Amino acid sequence: MAPPTDRDILPDTIKPLNYDLSLFNLELGGNWSYDGLVKIESKVKSDTQELVINTKELEIKDAQVLSKTTITSMTDVSYDKSDERATIKFSANIPSGDAVIAIKYKGTINNAMAGFYRSKYKPTVTPASTTPTDGEYHYMLSTQFEACEARRAFPCFDEPNLKASFEFEVEIPEDLVALSNMPEKSVTKGSKDGLKKVAFEKTPAMSTYLAAWAIGDFEYVEGFTERKYNGKNLPVRVYTTRGLKEQGRFALEHAHKTIDYFSDIFGIEYPLPKSDLLAVHEFAMGAMENWGLVTYRTTAVLFDEEKSDARFKNRVAYVVAHELAHQWFGNLVTMDWWNELWLNEGFATWVGWLAVDYLHPEWKVWSQFVAEAVQPALELDSLRASHPIEVPVRNALEVDQIFDHISYLKGSSIIRMLSNHLGQEVFLKGVGDYLKLHAYGNARTNDLWAALSAASDQDVQTFMDPWIRKIGFPVVAVAEEPGQISLRQSRFLTTGDVKPQEDETTWWIPVGLKTGTPAKVVHSALTAKEDTVRNVDDDFYKINADQSGFYRTNYPPQRLLKLGKAPDRLSIEDKIGLMGDATALAISGNGTTAALLSLLEGFKNEDDYLVWSQIATCLSKVRAVFADNKEISAGLKKFSLELFSPAAEAIGWEFPKDEEWLTGQLRKLLLAYAAGAGHQGIISEGKKKFAAWKAGDEKAIHQNLRGVIFNMAVANGGQDEYDTIKAEFRKTTSVDGKEICLQALGRSKSPDHAWDLLEFVMSEEVPPQDAHGGIAAVAGNNETRKVAWEFTKKNWQRIEKILGATNVVIERWIRVGLAKYSDAAIRDEIVDFFKDKNTAAFSRSLVIVSDTITSNANYKQRDEAQLLEWLKAHKYL
Incomplete structure (x- = not known):
């Protein structure tokens, strides 16, 4: 089969089968260099005298090709820096058939959070004596290879569909720990005293971006799966630098339960003999799904029961589940090319929430999903600058910019819509069939649709194609007549100026009509530009029940008001969707801010955190847009104060023991928003607590209220409060403390403080x-x-x-x-x-x-x- 012409890829003359990679002479400090030897077992398709391979910031010292009959040596090497490739010329033709390409090279352990890199940190306890250091900072080493950074650590065929197995060994100081995708195979004496050589078992076939290793002064907490895999309970570990391992227990508990859950619902057992999670001190993304060795930024995997804000529980549980979902969806079966990144990320996002819902039904995560995934995805996708879920990627180096809300959040919203339509059981059966069929290989979007079509006996590809391959989404305009409504779909743009050529897509739209007393949901689909729905109860109806469809709804103004006055007949998801739609329609000109504010007034007796969170999001957006109009600003502030005050006063400051997680989140939100709208009683109580805390009473501020009170103190204070929080940033040892302090410093009303904060985030600190x-x-x-x-x-x-x-x-x-x-x-x-x-x-x-x-x-x-x-x-x- 000829290689695709829409991709800028390596020549297909040589296909890697196995990498045997050895790293040695690691200079842990100074210029941070290392030596490497990679032996690539390959299949050579046709005779060739040169090898084109991906490299970045590596110096190739020598190369040889060993085939059955000959040994061929390198005569020349040239580098194409812009394409990140090296061309190695050999003294004679490499014959077709099996060959081993051995490349000696020199690399650098960089500080760019990509490739093989170093992270600096301030240790909480005395580290091992050989831990790399320069004064107050110590270093750990780890890798980040997605999307195209494996080539920064070793010469390789760095494309997702060029899968190969990996063997890895590294020489390190004796009292440090090395980790990789697979368990240790052997530890032997190093080339000189004080060094050891750690070798790891061979991996299954996988893409280069999933290879990983880490070196440092690590310790771990360990648990085991309840299920047996190949007759054994699987070891699951959370690794941290010394002194932090106890903060890994919350993630550990979730990790082993999640692995068992996914093994059950996919009908495929977790494929590796171990699962490690590693906290990395400097990390650009939230986490990375390397097979068997998932890496995380510290706030996405560590949680301290004594000191951490409880909101991080939800974050840790979700990020752990998202990355473990990738062990199947992304690692076992990988997208064929980067244009289908959404296949990895959209699915892992949806199924990550599915696992959290399974472990924590009390968190109502699908309501959270509608607020925190569906709404931001709709917001980005309503811009002309959006892109289709499946976006053409000619050169892999362009891919970083599509790790965005479209690939993750729109992708997962579309999957949720499809799962709700097919039924979750049928959907998961189709996913399991897809994974089994393509295990250890690569697949395309249409392969998933084919498996789901077979499982559901529906033509999934036809109705999903526009959602994946076209830009944007529809708004459904509703017109009322007695006993019926007419629906019309058109593309939604937040600028409100859709041109005819931008409005040619007809989407398959699940209508999900909620109507009658008691309300029932009637399922149908809008498959044309316009249609009529009959048997509608004029007293109450709402379309897009539980916001399971990815679209906006534009009701007549009177209906919107009526819906706002019937909160008891709406689900949490319905309420979030109504407010999100009303805000977007006000911005685009299809609705008005007056209609939005009238709707919000109807929810003042609400007691659900996620509904209040959406109210706060909508109001913050409106207040930001009109911030320069002092009169409107004052009016919106008063509106916010009157809306939030009763609920904030009722909920109070105390966190009772064993209180539900969502209630605690609601308290924080109501107190923060009421204070932000100028509630003097709450502000003065916050100041009192801040003063007591500053005077040395650590218990004066509950751990869940640090953010709220710090924000309040800085927003309503001066230089002293600002300096106090800056000092707290420098000395806090809680895993989330620095993040909380940075947010608080940004609440100052002083432009000088804002400038100082931006200078500060540009500093070494x-x-x-x-x-x-x-x-x-x-x-x-x-x-x-x-x-x-x-x-x-x-x-x-x-x-x-x-x-x-x-x-x-x-x-x-x-x-x-x-x-x-x-x-x-x-x-x-x-x-x-x-x-x-x-x-x-x-x-x-x-x-x-x-x-x-x-x-x-x-x-x-x-x-x-x-x-x-x-x-x-x-x-x-």
């Missing part, structure tokens, strides 16, 4: 992975937002130097820091500023920023006068 937390806090603050752009503009060279080593980190700075404006002049400035800059790592994000500001500016201009009138008429001004 804050790891680059956390820099975006600073700019997100400044940009999210209505008083200091302008500083985010001013600082970026004036310090661009420094930002590029410090954050630019890792695409993900610099892209995040742009995306979270510059999209909150409602001013077309700032948009034009941003576009103009980046015209002559290298924007390869964040070009897509710049278009998103531009589109978002455009829609905010249009919305502000269109709704300003009417909103002001409504606030006056309803006595908020």
Whole structure:
């Protein structure tokens, strides 16, 4: 079969079968270099005198090819830096058939959070004497190879469908620990005193981006699966640097239960002999699913029962489940090429939530999913700058920018919609069949649809194709007649200006009509641009029951008001969906802010955390857009205060023992939002607690209220409060403490403090992975937002130097820091500023920023006068 022409890939002359990789002469400090020898067992398709292989920042010293009959030596090597390839020329033709390519090379343990890299940390206890150090910082070493960074650690065929098995060994100081995908095979004496050589078992066939190793002063907590695998309970470990292992217990408990759960629902046992989770101190993403050795940023895997904010429980449980889902979906069966990244990420996101729901039904995670996955996905996908779920990727180096809300959140929302339509049991049976059929190989989207079609006896591909291959999603406009409604679908854009050529897709839309007393859900699908639904109860109906379809609904204004007054007939998901839709429709001009605020007033007696969380999200968006209009700002603040105060006053400050997790989250949210809207009683109580804590009473602030009270103190304080939290950032030992402090520092109303915070996140004291937390806090603050752009503009060279080593980190700075404006002049400035800059790592994000500001500016201009009138008429001004 000829290689696809739509991909820029390596020549298909040589196919790797097994990598035997050995690393030695690791210089742990100084220039951080190491030597490597990789022997690649390969199948040579046709005679060739040269080898083209992926490398990045490696120096190839020598190469030989050993075939059955000859040994052929390297005569020359040349590098193509832009394509990240090396071409090795040999003294004679490599004959077709089996061969071993042996390459000696030199590499660097970098500090760019990609490839084979080092992470610095301040130890909590005395580390092993050979732990690399430079003064107060110590180092651990680990890898991050997705998407195209394995080539930064060893010469390889770095494409997802060139699967091979891996054998790995490394020489390290005797008192350090080495980990890899598989269990240790042997530990032998090293080449000199004080060193040991650690070798690992051979892996199954897998993609290069899933290979992994780590070296450091590690310790672990261990548990075992309840199920037996090949007659044994599987060992599951959480590794940390010395002194932190006890904070891994929460993740450990979830990990072994999740492995058993997935083995059951997929009908395929976990395929490796062990499962390790490793906390990495500097980490660009949330986590990485390396087969058998999953790596995590510390806040995504560690949890301290005594000190951590309880919200991190939910995060740890979910991230652990997401990465373990990949052990099957992504690792056992891998997408054929990067354009189908969503197959990995969309599925792991959905099934990650499925596992958390199984372990914690009391958390109502599907309601959380509607708020935190469906809504952000709809928001990004309503921009012209969006992209289809399955996006063409010609060159793999472009792929970093599609690790976004479309691949993860829209992908998982579409899978949830399909699972709800087919029925979860049928859906999972189809997934299990797909995994069995393609195990240890690669697959494409249509392979999944084929398995699901066979399991369900429905033509899944036909109705899913537009959702995957077309950009955007529909809004369904509802028109009422007695006893029936007519529905019309069209593409939704947040800018409200869809052109006819942008509105040619007809989506398959599950209508999910909830109607009658008691309410029942009637399932049907809208498969044309328009249709009529009969037998509708005029008293009550809602379409898209439980928000299982990925679309917006535009009701007549009176119906929206009526729905807001019937909260008892709506599920939590319904309420979240209604508010999300009303906000988006106000922004696009299909609805109004007045209609949105009237809807929100109907929920003031609500007692559910996730509904209040959505109310806060909607109001924060509106308040940000109109922040420069002082009169409207004051009116919206009063509206927020009146809406939140009764619930905040009722819930109080105390956390009773054994309280439900969601109630604790609700308390934090209500107190924080009421304080943000100016509730003087709550602010003064918060200040009192802060003063007692500052005076040395550590128990004055409950661990779950650190964020709320720190935010309150800084927002309503001055230099002293700001300096206190900055000092707390430097000394906190809690795993989430630094994140909480950065957010709090961004609450100051002083532009000087905002500038200082951005200087601070650019300093050595804050790891680059956390820099975006600073700019997100400044940009999210209505008083200091302008500083985010001013600082970026004036310090661009420094930002590029410090954050630019890792695409993900610099892209995040742009995306979270510059999209909150409602001013077309700032948009034009941003576009103009980046015209002559290298924007390869964040070009897509710049278009998103531009589109978002455009829609905010249009919305502000269109709704300003009417909103002001409504606030006056309803006595908020």
